[in-house]
Amino acid sequence: MSAPNEAPPAGEPLLDVRDLVAGYGRKQVLHGVGLRVGAGEIVTLMGHNGAGKTTAIRSVLGALRPRSGTVRIAGRDTTRDPVRKVVAAGVAMIPSxxxxxxxxxxxxxxxxxxxxxxxxxxxxxxxxxxxxxxxxxxxxxxxxxxxxxxxxxxxxxxxxxxxxxxRLLLLDEPSLGLAPSVVETIFGRLRDLADGEHLGILLLEQNVKQALTIADRAYVMRSGQIILEETAERMRLRPDFWDLF
Incomplete structure (x- = not known):
């Protein structure tokens, strides 16, 4: 078991989500979601409103208990842990x-x-x-x-x-309602933190073009499922990535 702020075991990502199923009451929102974030990596999770992005990070944080699947942080299974334990493991979330x-x-x-x-x-x-x-x-x-x-x-x-x-930062729509110049400043600092402090960042963002300027990889979510994983560089080169949403 990894102690707080220890590096994940060799070969393991900082965040490893597998086959995650979650929802509210009788409504199932996530249908077998899988994603990973490495130390020092910025990963953006994109999708239209209602795709399940916020449900996914609430499940990672422990604010919503998954129905099945696993969440591992630095090699430790935190799927059933309450928020306070997940935070103690080195996770911080900034809501929209x-x-x-x-x-x-x-x-x-x-x-x-x-x-x-x-x-x-x-x-x-x-x-x-x-x-x-x-x-x-x-x-x-x-x-x-x-x-x-x-x-x-x-x-x-x-x-x-x-x-x-x-060591892991969860960001929900950090550009919401902000001027482009402010967004550029904040996103630049996020890249500095990933590079300088080896901070892993999972970024939920509607501002797709801006997110792709700092991200290493991108996931696209639709109707509670991951439909595409791609490097940010390849995503930027797509002439038709808006068709994914």
């Missing part, structure tokens, strides 16, 4: 909704994110790293997070997740 504590300062929001960090991980050092990634968070450190723009709040929520030193 803006997630900040609006009345608290940016600085205090970031400190709250460190609550899930491994013991002895060096909060001050990590705080400096996060503020270097997103200089606006240093400039606005004392400003209430709720008074910031949508793009800045997205940076705060990302910073909070990074304060926990995750």
């Amino acid at each position: 909704e803006r997630f900040v504590f609006p009345d608290l300062s940016v600085h205090d929001n970031l400190l709250l994110g460190a609550a899930n960090a491994p013991s002895g991980s060096g909060t001050a050092e990590r705080l400096a790293t996060v503020k270097d990634l997103f200089p606006i968070l240093a400039e606005r450190a004392r400003q209430p997070a709720g008074s910031m723009s949508g793009g800045q709040q997205r940076m705060v929520s990302l910073g909070m997740a990074l304060m926990a030193r995750p």
